[in-house]
Amino acid sequence: MRVPIFNDLYDAGSRLLGRAGDLVSGGILEQDVRLGVTGLRRAGKTVFVTSLVDNLLKAGRLPFLDVVSSGRFQASRLRPQPDAQVPRFEVEQRLAELTGPIPRWPKETQGISQLRLSMRYRPNAVLKRTVQPVATLNLDIVDYPGEWLLDLPLLHQSFAEWSALTLELAGRAPRDELSVSWRGWLATIDTAAPAEEEQARRGAALFTDYLHACRRSDNLLSLIQPGRFVEPGDMANAPLLTFCPLPGDRPRTRGSLWALMEDRYEAYKSKVVRRFFAEHFARLDRQIVLIDVLGALNSGPAGMADMKRALELSLEPFRHGSSSWLDWLLGRKIDRVLFAATKADHVASHQHNSLRHLLDRLVSDARAGIRFEGARVETMAIAALKSTETVVTEHEGRQLRCVRGVPLGRDRPTVLFPGEIPEDADFPPGQERPYNFMAFQPPADLAREARGLPHIRLDQAMQFLLGDYLE
């Protein structure tokens, strides 16, 4: 049973009230913008937010951010966030880890977190300038796992549809090996038999193991649905998370295992997915999707294909909900989306263009769809923290452009030629192991120059995402 219209109306109503409240309480004088930062695990969300905040606070390395380069930027500072129930993004602690005497990469974030940064600047637009000579923009950065985005398409799928899709995927290489024990269990049970909690728990546990295995696998499989199974947050062991896809059709008997699982699936949709959509996703104004393209390349064609599928699925929500009749009630919608291939510093600088072209190919379908809805889409190759430098060295009479940095777990710098991405293909033809992208340690002495963390194109990303607010 689906009664989404009422839910949507309720959400829309509460949002309208919230906006009215904003207007009354000085929303006119201070502008708010909500920037969603997301990406699948290990895409570099935490470092991105840390570097973004640090660079905006110090504003020393942002030549491509108009408001800074034209000298209209005054200063920015951290302020208390608007949503009291959401954990705060602990930027100070992460910065300390990065810039300490022994620099380390910060630990990954779990679940959602938020941070508010207020910027003061002199507006450029004539009208704005006459109303207020100094304007304030509140930037709310919302960092949430990309796995949660993967859940949003579930809103349109019934339990039977979702089961069929998931089972089909689990039976295909390279996932078939990882799902052997769970599929074995599925073969032994009778979905029409009366439900037993023990059985449901067993199935959910096996399914969760399979999802965890996917995530850990060498192929870096990205398509993990439902996301809360691997990122439970505060919901570990809740009945909401004890279900799994079942084969076959819906049996006629009441109180069957199938019916129990279906109920829980629907509950997951309304209590977890819809809540996330209404409380966080639907309130975003701008979105950046971080993608670890190099990681997927490292793991070979299978990993690449899986990432492409995960991307397609996770980008579905950007299209959904923006063209419906609820649009004008919902008010806000994301009008700029940036896809960023992170860790661009792992390749030599002349490869950034190839990296970007590869990303273009990865997101081309989604891009066309989002553009069709009227939002602007851009792709970039960025590095939130530049930890290597490009150098030239000679090898068998050829000039090779390589990266120099200290690899993770070592203490001496090395010069690495990680392989070159062809301009028109994902992999060079006929090579067994074409790439070897390595992880590097954050550079030492980051805190010495107080001008923000070094980065690659972070300023251009900011200009695209926030530039028009700072006019």
Added chain:
Amino acid sequence: MSERTRDRHWVPPMELDPTRAAAVPAAEEEAIIAGPLAGPLSGSAAERLPALLAEDRPRSRFGRWLAGSVAALVLIALGFDTWDLFNRAFATSAALGVLVAAAVAVAGGAALAMLLRELRALRRLRKIEELRGEAGRLSTEIVTKAGEPGHAERFAGSLTRLYEGRPDLTPALERVRDHVTDAHDDAEILRLLDREVMGPLDRRAYQTVLRASRDTAVATALSPAAVVDLAVVLWRNLKLVREIAALYGARPGYVGSLRLLRRMLANLAVAGVAESAHHVAVEALGGSIAAAISTRMGQGVINGLLTARVGLTAMHLCRPIAFGPDNRPSMGQIRKELLSLPKQVL
């Protein structure tokens, strides 16, 4: 390209000896740093760049032959006359002969010096044109070929050399050098140069144009005779062109200014300054309304607009990096300023 040749170029991923690696734009960065120290025209990188925009129109070969032969004839005639003058002066008296010889030597020397100076100025102008061509190529070329990067660094070096001895631009150039890292590609470096170095120059040039067009407008409106304001307008326009050229680093001589003027006359109608017919109509209408108030005032406004056009065209022609679609100067503000002029004066 066959599979085999690809294989030959393919290098497997590997680690290499860190001691043998050199920072990337090694050679090019030297060029930037050495920029202010090197001589202004001593074998600069820009001269090695292909002359892309050296001449817009292919000149007629016959025309060149004609000009060359006439010049040669005049020179020979001049030589004969001078020789005759010599002989006659020496025939009259030795002192007169020496005087004539000294005058000829001084005249010749001065002419040579002037010629050299004009040539240098012309070369500067041509260098700017070359730079503009190179900039256009760099910003449109999407991928730099793997083997030959660093064009933009070289470009930055040439630009730095062009602007040596300009203390007003040193901070901007410093800033660019400070911001550019090894991760920026050519188009990005170019955009940075465009914003940081050219941006302030554009604003100053625009102010210059604004001032000049106001001057001509007022002068035309107040001048007692048509001849006077014709002279004023001509003189002011020539001065404006030279000012703008000097601002962008061209420092043109007389020949250079004439050349600029000639190219401008050719460009006035087609360059980006010439806006749509709509705008022209608005200008004319604005002019006619003003003319209804006062004929002289209307003439003044129209002359001012013309001067503004000349000035903006000069900006287009003298800028080392061509204007992009979003930063090209518009007549908008100038027009507003000029149309409010009758009110101020009356």
